[in-house]
Every structure is written in C-alpha cells, then in structure tokens.
Amino acid sequence: xxxxxxxxxxxxxxxxxxxxxxxxxxKRARGQVLLLAAMSMVVMxxxxxxxxxxxxxxxxxxxxxxxxxxxxxxGISAFRSGASISAAANNVASLNxxxxxxxxxxxxxxxxxxxxxYSSNANYVEVIIAQPxxxxxxxxxxxxxxxxxxxAVSGAINGPACIYALDPSASQAISFxxxxxxxxxxxxxxxxxxSTALYGSGNGTVTASSMGVAGNYSASGNLRFAPTPQINxxxxxxxxxxxxxxxxxxxxxASVTNSGSYSASGNNEIVTIPPAVYGSGISITGNNAAVxxxxxxxxxxxxxxxxxxxxxxxxxxxxxxxxxxxxxxSGNAVTTFKPGAYTFLGALRISGNNTVTLQPGNYxxxxxxxxxxxxxxxxxxxxxxxxxxxxxxxxxxxxxGVTFYDTxxxxxxxxxxxxxxxxxxxxxxxxxGAMEGMLFFQDRTxxxxxxxxxxxxxxxxxxxxxLYFPTTALNFTGNxxxxxxxxxxxxxxxxxxxxxxxxxxxxxxxxDGSPIQSSSLYE
Numbered sequence: 149x150x151x152x153x154x155x156x157x158x159x160x161x162x163x164x165x166x167x168x169x170x171x172x173x174x175k176r177a178r179g180q181v182l183l184l185a186a187m188s189m190v191v192m193x194x195x196x197x198x199x200x201x202x203x204x205x206x207x208x209x210x211x212x213x214x215x216x217x218x219x220x221x222x223g224i225s226a227f228r229s230g231a232s233i234s235a236a237a238n239n240v241a242s243l244n245x246x247x248x249x250x251x252x253x254x255x256x257x258x259x260x261x262x263x264x265x266y267s268s269n270a271n272y273v274e275v276i277i278a279q280p281x282x283x284x285x286x287x288x289x290x291x292x293x294x295x296x297x298x299x300a301v302s303g304a305i306n307g308p309a310c311i312y313a314l315d316p317s318a319s320q321a322i323s324f325x326x327x328x329x330x331x332x333x334x335x336x337x338x339x340x341x342x343s344t345a346l347y348g349s350g351n352g353t354v355t356a357s358s359m360g361v362a363g364n365y366s367a368s369g370n371l372r373f374a375p376t377p378q379i380n381x382x383x384x385x386x387x388x389x390x391x392x393x394x395x396x397x398x399x400x401x402a403s404v405t406n407s408g409s410y411s412a413s414g415n416n417e418i419v420t421i422p423p424a425v426y427g428s429g430i431s432i433t434g435n436n437a438a439v440x441x442x443x444x445x446x447x448x449x450x451x452x453x454x455x456x457x458x459x460x461x462x463x464x465x466x467x468x469x470x471x472x473x474x475x476x477x478s479g480n481a482v483t484t485f486k487p488g489a490y491t492f493l494g495a496l497r498i499s500g501n502n503t504v505t506l507q508p509g510n511y512x513x514x515x516x517x518x519x520x521x522x523x524x525x526x527x528x529x530x531x532x533x534x535x536x537x538x539x540x541x542x543x544x545x546x547x548x549g550v551t552f553y554d555t556x557x558x559x560x561x562x563x564x565x566x567x568x569x570x571x572x573x574x575x576x577x578x579x580x581g582a583m584e585g586m587l588f589f590q591d592r593t594x595x596x597x598x599x600x601x602x603x604x605x606x607x608x609x610x611x612x613x614x615l616y617f618p619t620t621a622l623n624f625t626g627n628x629x630x631x632x633x634x635x636x637x638x639x640x641x642x643x644x645x646x647x648x649x650x651x652x653x654x655x656x657x658x659x660d661g662s663p664i665q666s667s668s669l670y671e
Contacts, residue, residue: 205294208281213298215244216277217669220302223257223273224667228304228660229390233259237275246277253279261301264671271660272303272670301671307387307664308358309335310651312637314386314618316340316362320347320640324354324371327646332356333653338363339383346377360384387664388616388637393589394529394553394582397510399491401469402445412436413454421446423464432456449473449494456481463488463507466496473497474513477504487526495535498523508550511535512560517543525550525575529583534560536601540569547575551583551613554601555591562594564620565601573605576632577613585635585663587613594619596639607647614663625649635663 219241226236237257238248248255254277261267261274278297310332313321321340324330327350335358338345346365348354352372359365359377367373402425409428412419416436423444432439432452439452443462448469452459459481466474474494477483483504490509498504499518506515508528514535517523525547530537532554539545545567556562565588567573577587588603600621603611612632615622622638625645634651643649655662 205281205283205296208279209296209298211244212246212277212279212296213300215241215246216275216298216300217302218244219255219257219277220273220275220300220669221667223259223275224302224304227259227271227273228665228667230392233257233273237273241275241277246279251279253277261671264301266301266303266670269303272301274299274301274671299671300669302667303670304661304665305668306653306655306662307666309337309356309360309384309387310633310635310653310664311336311356311641312384312387312635313338313340313345313639313641314637315639316383317342318640319344320642321345322347322640323642323644324348324350324352325642325644326350326352328352328354328371328643329648330354330356330643330651331649332651334651335359336377337381337384338365341383346373348373386618386637388614388618391586391589391616392582393555393591394531394551396531396533396553396555396557397491398557399465399493399510399512401467401493402447402465404448404469412439425467425469429468432459443488447474447493449476451476451478452481452483453479454481455479459483461485463490465491465493467492468494470494477502485526506530512557514538514560514563517541517545519543522546527578529553531555532563533557534563536563537565537567538563539567539571539573541571542569543571545571545573545575549578550575551577551586551589553589553591554594556594562598564599565590565603568602568604570606571609573609573611575611575613579657580659584660585614585658586616587611588615588617590617590620592618596620601638604645632657633662 219237222240223233223237226233234257238255241255246253256276258274260270261272266272276299280293281296282293283291315321316339318340319342322338329352336356338361341363343364344366345363346361348367348371349369351370355374360381361377361379362381362383364379365377404427405425407427409426411431413434418438419436420440423446425447429449433454435455437457439456439459441461443464445465447467449472468474472494474492476497478500480501485507490507493512495513495516497516498521501520503522505524507526508530510531512533514532516538519541521543523545527549529551534556536554577585596619598620601617602623604625611634614635617638619639621640623642624636625647632652633654
C-alpha cells in the first residue's frame with residue numbers, strides 16, 4: 149500500500165503544476181494576441197495611409213496630365229498659326245493650375261520633341277510638366293513629398309472637310325443644281341441652321357467623305373447625296389480665321405510732269421519711252437516692232453493698240469490720276485512685265501489677242517481681261533485693292549504659286565472675282581511661305597452681303613488651292629488638277645450647271661500639308 153501511494157505522488161504533482169501554470173499561459177497568449185493585433189493595426193493603418201497618399205498623388209497626376217494635354221494642343225495650334233508656341237503652351241498650363249516656377253512646378257515646351265517617336269520632327273510639340281506633391285501619412289516613413297511628372301506630344305492632322313458654308317442661317321447655304329456629278333475626296337460642312345441649309349436639285353450624285361449640316365437638307369429630282377448627310381451638327385468655326393492676309397500698302401498718284409501727251413504710231417522699229425506723267429496720257433499705235441518702258445512712274449493712262457510685236461514694262465508705278473485705267477492693252481501685242489515691284493493706280497485692262505506676262509504687285513482698281521488673251525501670272529501675291537479680277541471671253545490663264553488677295557481701299561471700291569467666260573484657267577497656290585495654299589483670299593473686312601464671286605471655267609480648268617470668301621457668296625465650277633487639291637470656303641457656296649467636278653485632297657506639294665488642320669495628341 150505504501151508503495152502504491154508513493155508511486156502516485158509524481159502524477160499528482162505534475163497535474164498540480166499544470167493547473168498552476170495554465171493561467172500564466174493564458175496571460176502570455178493574450179499578450180501575444182494583443183501584440184499581433186497591434187502590429188496588424190499598424191500595418192493596416194500603413195496600407196490605408198499608403199492608399200490615401202497614392203490616391204491623392206494619382207488625382208494630382210490626372211489633373212497634371214489634363215493640363216499637359218491642353219498645353220500641348222495649345223502649342224501645336226500656335227505653331228499652325230505662326231504664334232509663339234512656348235507662350236501658348238505656358239498660358240494654358242497656367243490656366244490649369246501649373247505655372248512655371250510657381251510652387252516648384254516646371255513647364256518645359258519642346259519643338260521638336262526631345263524624345264519619343266516624333267523626336268526631331270518640327271511638326272510636333274512636346275510639353276512636360278513636373279511638380280512635387282505633398283504627402284500626408286507617408287511623412288512618418290520619411291516621404292514629405294513625391295515628384296509627379298507628365299508628358300504629352302501633339303501634332304497637326306488634316307481637317308475633315310474641304311467645302312464649308314459659314315453663313316449661320318441662310319437657306320441653300322450649299323447648293324447643287326443641274327446635271328452634276330461631284331466627287332470630293334474630303335468632307336462637307338454646312339453651318340446654316342436652315343431646314344434647307346444643304347440643297348440639291350437636278351440629276352447626279354454629290355459624293356464626299358462625310359457631310360454634316362447644322363440644320364437640315366433637301367434634295368429633289370434625281371440628285372443624291374452620298375453618304376446621307378448628318379443633320380443637327382454643331383456649327384464649325386471658320387477654319388481659316390487665324391490666317392493672316394498680306395499687308396496692303398497705301399499709294400498716291402504722282403503729280404503731272406507734262407501737261408501734254410506722248411504718242412508713237414506708224415512702223416517704228418524701237419520705241420523707248422522715258423518715265424513721265426503726261427496729263428493726256430501715252431498712246432502707242434501702229435505696227436511698232438518693240439516698245440520699252442524704262443521703269444519709274446508713268447501716267448496718266450497708257451494705251452497700246454495695233455500690232456506691236458513686243459511691249460516691255462519695267463518695275464514702277466503706272467497710274468491714272470482720275471478714275472480711268474492705268475494701262476489698256478489691246479490689239480495683238482506680246483507684252484511682258486519684267487520682275488520687280490509694281491503699283492497700278494487704275495485698272496489694268498487686257499483685251500484682244502494679246503499674250504501678257506504679269507508680275508505680282510498692288511493693283512488698285514483690279515485686273516480686267518476680255519477677248520482671247522493669253523495671260524501668265526508670275527508667282528507671288530496679287531493685291532486687288534478694289535476692282536477685283538474680271539475675266540470674260542475665251543482667254544487662257546496660267547499661274548503657278550499665285551495668290552489673289554481681294555480687298556478694297558479708299559477710292560477703289562470692292563470688286564469680286566469674276567471668271568465667268570469660257571476661259572481655260574490653270575491656277576495653283578504657293579506651296580510654301582505666308583500664303584501657302586491660298587489661291588483666292590477675300591479680305592475678311594469686306595461687308596457681308598457684298599457682291600458674290602464666280603469662279604467658273606471649262607472642263608480643262610483646274611484650281612489648286614483654297615478659294616476663301618468668308619463674308620461673300622461663291623459660285624463655282626472647276627476641278628482640282630489630277631494631283632492637287634481644292635477648298636471651297638465661303639459665306640455660301642453654289643455649284644450650278646452641267647458638269648463633272650473632282651475636288652482632290654493631295655497635299656504632298658505643300659510644305660506644311662493641308663491648309664486646314666486640327667490638333668491631335670500622339671503621345
């Protein structure tokens with residue numbers, strides 16, 4: 149018995165010890181749980197803090213990217229209009245809350261971009277904005293701010309349309325009438341809110357890449373629009389509103405230096421006429437072999453008729469002090485205006501079967517061509533300061549790299565562009581420079597509702613360039629050349645007759661591409 153009791157004591161002692169240690173173990177376990185819970189809370193708070201700061205930084209980056217995109221678009225828009233790229237981009241960035249040098253922000257504008265797919269390409273603009281953004285919870289980890297940086301690259305793309313009617317309410321703002329088939333390799337935009345803003349009557353098909361009308365359209369007869377015009381679009385702004393016209397200089401007539409007149413008639417071999425302003429003008433008749441104007445100031449009115457083999461004009465001012473023509477060329481002369489600066493006070497009038505080579509200059513009173521003349525316009529800008537350009541008959545007009553700027557000045561009222569005969573005209577705009585792409589450019593200050601222009605030619609006629617009449621109506625019949633382009637932009641546009649017309653969109657000859665462009669983000 150004694151042995152049995154002795155053998156049971158150790159087990160009893162162990163049980164007692166376990167019973168005494170259990171509260172301690174439970175206390176230690178509770179301590180470990182509290183420690184783990186505390187550590188977990190710290191980690192969870194850290195994650196919440198990190199998520200909060202990351203969310204704030206992401207929101208700041210989103211706002212910064214919006215500003216960067218807008219600044220890049222502003223930069224390329226300034227590039228297209230010839231304005232300061234850097235100023236435009238910085239102004240827009242500032243409007244969106246990021247001013248270079250303020251609150252640590254840096255706004256960098258690069259043209260061309262410094263990196264990426266379009267680096268070294270001057271037709272693109274890169275904007276980079278960077279700014280340190282404050283943190284809140286991450287400060288405990290030693291990060292009081294994080295640098296946020298965004299980048300955007302913008303470039304120009306071809307505009308969507310080549311036929312624009314700018315009038316906001318006119319009925320038949322764009323009108324097609326007759327047996328016509330028109331193919332435009334670009335779109336049509338009609339800003340008029342009229343229920344008949346786009347109108348067609350007759351037979352044929354008007355085809356364009358797209359058609360949009362602020363109002364509605366109407367088609368009668370067998371004339372069809374393809375594709376179906378989209379109605380109720382938002383009006384588009386004048387796509388060339390920022391395009392600057394050439395400078396129009398002032399001019400005044402010189403005083404009469406000889407109260408009489410100068411005349412040459414008969415069968416003279418060579419007639420050289422020194423500069424002078426004759427009160428009764430200069431008259432050249434007969435069968436003269438050669439007539440030369442030395443250059444300088446001539447007046448008042450020069451008349452060339454008969455069978456002059458050649459007439460040569462040198463740079464200068466040719467004038468009429470009254471309301472008459474500065475020069476009248478008729479008969480069968482071969483007339484050449486040598487390169488240089490010219491000012492004409494009074495219309496330059498060409499008639500008969502003459503072959504004439506003109507130079508760019510200031511034409512106060514305009515240019516009038518009738519008969520069967522063959523007229524070549526040398527490259528440059530022809531400022532039609534009153535009088536416009538009038539062509540009737542069966543003349544042939546040729547000009548490469550030319551712009552006709554149609555305006556008015558005191559004493560010389562506005563005259564439209566009227567090519568209304570059966571002439572053959574092959575005219576193309578400059579491929580570079582300030583007037584790149586501009587063939588006919590009507591001064592925007594001409595009063596709305598002034599006389600309409602008519603640019604009409606036979607089936608062999610081509611017009612490569614922009615026909616821009618922002619405040620007046622345009623009547624048109626013509627084509628692009630086989631490898632060219634044509635834009636019709638006017639208050640209203642009317643195409644009438646029996647014709648098949650093609651308006652191209654090949655801008656490969658132009659240094660800066662399409663004359664009408666919009667901006668797009670590329671990176």
